[in-house]
Amino acid sequence: MLNKMKCGDEKLKWCIFAITGMANFSVCFAINSLNLALPTLMDEFGVSQGEVSWLALVYTFIPCCMLLICGKAADIYGYKRQYQIGFCFFAVASVLAPILSDRLITLVFFRAMQGLGYCLLISITQATVTKTFDADERGKALGINAIFVSVGLASGPSIGGFLLTHFSWHSIFYFPIPFCLFGLIATIIIMPEDYRRTGEKRLDWPGGLFFAVFIGALAVGLNFSDDWGLRSVAFVLCIALSILSFMLFLWRENHTDIPMIELNLFHNKTFSFANAACCLSYMTQQLTTYLFPFFLIDIVMLKPDKAGIVMLSFPLAMMIASPFGGTLSDYYGTRRPAVAGLLLIALNCILVGFFNENSNIIFIILTLIMVGGGNGLSVSAINSAILGSVPKEYLGVASGTLATMRTIGNTFGTAIGSVMLITRQTHYSFLQLSDNEIYLFAQRDTFLIGLGLVSLAVLSVIKIPDRL
Numbered sequence: 001m002l003n004k005m006k007c008g009d010e011k012l013k014w015c016i017f018a019i020t021g022m023a024n025f026s027v028c029f030a031i032n033s034l035n036l037a038l039p040t041l042m043d044e045f046g047v048s049q050g051e052v053s054w055l056a057l058v059y060t061f062i063p064c065c066m067l068l069i070c071g072k073a074a075d076i077y078g079y080k081r082q083y084q085i086g087f088c089f090f091a092v093a094s095v096l097a098p099i100l101s102d103r104l105i106t107l108v109f110f111r112a113m114q115g116l117g118y119c120l121l122i123s124i125t126q127a128t129v130t131k132t133f134d135a136d137e138r139g140k141a142l143g144i145n146a147i148f149v150s151v152g153l154a155s156g157p158s159i160g161g162f163l164l165t166h167f168s169w170h171s172i173f174y175f176p177i178p179f180c181l182f183g184l185i186a187t188i189i190i191m192p193e194d195y196r197r198t199g200e201k202r203l204d205w206p207g208g209l210f211f212a213v214f215i216g217a218l219a220v221g222l223n224f225s226d227d228w229g230l231r232s233v234a235f236v237l238c239i240a241l242s243i244l245s246f247m248l249f250l251w252r253e254n255h256t257d258i259p260m261i262e263l264n265l266f267h268n269k270t271f272s273f274a275n276a277a278c279c280l281s282y283m284t285q286q287l288t289t290y291l292f293p294f295f296l297i298d299i300v301m302l303k304p305d306k307a308g309i310v311m312l313s314f315p316l317a318m319m320i321a322s323p324f325g326g327t328l329s330d331y332y333g334t335r336r337p338a339v340a341g342l343l344l345i346a347l348n349c350i351l352v353g354f355f356n357e358n359s360n361i362i363f364i365i366l367t368l369i370m371v372g373g374g375n376g377l378s379v380s381a382i383n384s385a386i387l388g389s390v391p392k393e394y395l396g397v398a399s400g401t402l403a404t405m406r407t408i409g410n411t412f413g414t415a416i417g418s419v420m421l422i423t424r425q426t427h428y429s430f431l432q433l434s435d436n437e438i439y440l441f442a443q444r445d446t447f448l449i450g451l452g453l454v455s456l457a458v459l460s461v462i463k464i465p466d467r468l
Helices: 002-007 010-033 035-045 054-077 079-100 104-122 125-132 135-166 169-174 177-190 205-223 233-254 263-267 269-299 304-311 313-332 335-354 361-388 392-428 435-462
Strands: none
Touching: 010 054, 010 079, 010 104, 010 125, 010 135, 010 177, 035 054, 035 104, 035 135, 035 169, 054 079, 054 104, 054 205, 054 392, 079 104, 079 125, 079 169, 079 177, 125 135, 125 361, 125 392, 135 169, 135 304, 135 313, 135 361, 205 233, 205 392, 233 263, 263 269, 263 392, 269 304, 269 335, 269 361, 269 392, 269 435, 304 313, 304 361, 313 335, 313 361, 335 361, 335 435, 361 392, 361 435, 392 435
């Protein structure tokens, strides 16, 4: 069992870091690396921008639906087996996507298969780290684990742009394969065998289906709210289906002996409030990363490559701050590092209100560093609180729930940023303002919504008991 390593070999612990690191890096690199190739793919396949955008959407849509299921499966059937399947699945999908995709729909299918590999791997990385390290090392370990997420996110646009410039979009799919193979070999050789939980041999598939439809319908409705409109039949049907599926999910979980998630876990204040803080925090962070490129390219008039370099300051700051946030949570509890990080994110939301077309690049980079640093400090502490608040046999579910909250936060953050920006631009267009002024006022108002969200996250963190 993984938790037998707590009193075992230190080298083995660092090998587990290598396995989880390869998983995090591979799937996170794939999030942003393909975005730069979308215009090329649009021309190559002769499709519209809306059609090619499914390559980005489906990679986040599948995790929205499947992360909780995959986390539960690992608790039942074992972590080592799931890592092996996940690495193989992701690598095979990455190999076949460029080779067999003569039409966009085929490429979207393989992108969805990559998304399923993403679910299998990312749903259990944090649980694996939690099982491996003692409570007094957990925060630091989760912070170090987050470095691989940051490196994957940061290298996606830069390495993806290099590969696209000097090779082709095929190479973007091939790039993560060696890391998957390394992770697979390390898993087979190094990771100890773990066993099924006795008395629980199967998944609650009806409950999983209801949860997948609940999250999936919500994600589709939010992502297409700009195109459909908030009063459209399609949007209303998506939200209605989401609400109905959520009610059926709750009913099913209360009437089955094999629930997908023990609802009693949410009676735990730490688990509930930390998950809420996680979701709200990621909403604000995603709102920031969604809006900043528009500001940098359309208002400051930076070229896309330079805008990408400026945006790198966010994940790089997160990479540096994450271990500190985890270490501080080990020594001082959750509240101090989490609140400090969230306040930095809140300060970013305030400072954006002072942006204009003549804003100094250094000032802009500093605000992005605040978001990345704040994210590093807060997320490691919040994650440690979530994973430390549940029994060992539910760590996979807790990790899957945490990853789901992160994905929902990212989805909501993009949707809120898009809807609010368009709505406020429409409002200010009736005034005698320039196009730049209209955008800047709308951006300020949108970030005020972000300030409200991160303030709610701070209140949620204050409700978390400071020591577990």
